[in-house]
Amino acid sequence: MTDQLTQVIAQATLKDGMRNSTDSLDAATHSAKKLARKLFEGLDEDKGGVLTRDEFEPYFKNPADAAEAFKVFDKDGNGDIDRKEMRNAVSRIYRERRALATSLKDMSSAVSKLDGVLLGLALLITIFIWLFIFNPKGTTAQLVPMATIILGFSFVFGNAAKNLFESMLFIFSIHPYDVRDLIFIDDSPMFVLEFGLFSTTFQRCDGQVIVAPNSVLFGKKYILNVRRSGPMWEATKVMVSFDTPLDVLHEFRTRLRQFVTDHPREWKGGLDVNIDFMQNQNLIQLSLIPSLVVAMEHKSNWQDWGARWDRRTLLMKEMKRIMDQLNMTYKLPTQPVSFMSGQNKSPKPANSLLGAR
Template sequence: MCHKSHNETNIGNMLGYIEEEDLLRFLKTVEVYTIFPLFEGAVETGKIIKSSFRNWVVHAYVERKALAHSLNDTKTAVQQLHKLASAIVTVIIIVISLLVTGLATTKVLVVFTSQLLLVGFMFQNTCKTIFESIIFVFVMHPFDVGDRCVIDGVQMIVEEMNILTTVFLRYDAEKIYYPNSVLLTKPISNFRRSPDMGDAIDITIDVSTSVDDFNALKKAIQLYIESKPKHWNPKHTLLVKEIENLNKMKLTLCVQHTMNHQNYGEKSARRSELVFELKKIFDNLGIKYHLLPQQVHLMHVDVIGNGGMSM
């Protein structure tokens, strides 16, 4: 990052970007170098442009909003658990108080206990469900509000957490209610808690593609990925899976994002940009895919008389 004059800084402000000198008025140099990597393209250009700053603000707002919802739902769950525990403790205190004061004899206590056991037997499934839900919410706690998860092959975002149920928002904005006792038995994939995630793109090219063109393809893909350090990890692999029907070669490009798939829209946009770049590389290198020659059967039809025909 370079230093510019005060007039150039003012011009930069009018053009809609923030430079290092603007931040040095309020922050230390070490803090400035810590902040710049948070904004896309700021390290390379030495400027924080308006769109990058706007994206950072939106991202920060979404993160804080999800955190606020998570804390609120956790507080609600704790309050519900507190009420349940208070009811149990109240019953125990009443029983002990009656025994201490002599108002309840052992016979009365036996009758009362037997009634409690009867009630517990009648509602054993409910008690089991409540206990399992408490274990799921407070011990396992596999997700928070706002996390993007996959359950039963369906991708959903956690909308609300309670003691007994969790509310999810599906990709089409449909709300789905899951009992926590059921979620306890299911495998749950959590995107937010995952590290930088990978992606795979399947490609089919003509088997006649030369080795030189294939190496040029690998080099062009490498140059593009290295030119996008904010989007892609430089480590990638182009694998040849198989040759099919002696005319097409199936490839798989394995890449790694510099993010997990929590922000699925951003992930899809990056992947779309990569696929479009692959298309341009194929055009530049003349790499194409041709179908094998197909057999075509022609039939000659002669019309005879009034509606009759022969072939």
């Protein structure tokens, strides 16, 4: 099992040109799914369709290690692992290992560039020291014109040096993200493709690629890192009629809570329905705040962006079914309409016309 998993991971983290090709990505993903199927079939001795911790223990030295390994696959914590959980866990290990290899590669590239800059500075300092040792008088005489030249270069490259220093702090000290992290900048979700010493490349969810200077991100933007976040909450609003009974609202909340309780693989269980505001005595706006578990494989956040929308869509469909069953509706309020008479130009209420009819 370990050898096959290592082989798949090695295929996912190739360092040659094939690593970035679509064919190699598809092949590695297919290999991960194939391995997950073999692992599940090999561990499922009783052919019950799920795996338990007891089936892991023969392959580990002690029960504690087996329990730790079982938690890696049992993301919903219900005590068993089905085929989908096994496939998602192996695919997650592949993706995280590949992202880690890419992140280390980018970090190594940034360090090498920084190393080149520091080596250049060290070389200049060494040259000046040797000049002072072998020709102190001549070197002192040349300092004045050289100082003028250095001062001129400071105006040209001063901003670049400032950006370099800020980028160094941003990448090596703050280090707000890694490759393939999902982040929010100005409420816009983006994935980190690669980062360097001066800039970072992002990819938006619609496929657009954005290159942002690190100096702009440093101290000027708030960065929300989804991968490093825990369980995330999401809010949506539903408008209902003002004359909706409170018992119906309570039943609406009860059924939604039961829905998230019945789906522990997708939801953590926290859900509430609160009245947000009342307007014109004809509308109640409900603030529905479900506690989201954004995939069991990503520790209850939105790192798996597509899966997050799949779960949200399922909840919206369930809300629609419950509202239909409870006859929860909302219609625009009736507005008075007045007609202008051609004789005296005085408004004539439409309600009186309807009443006369």
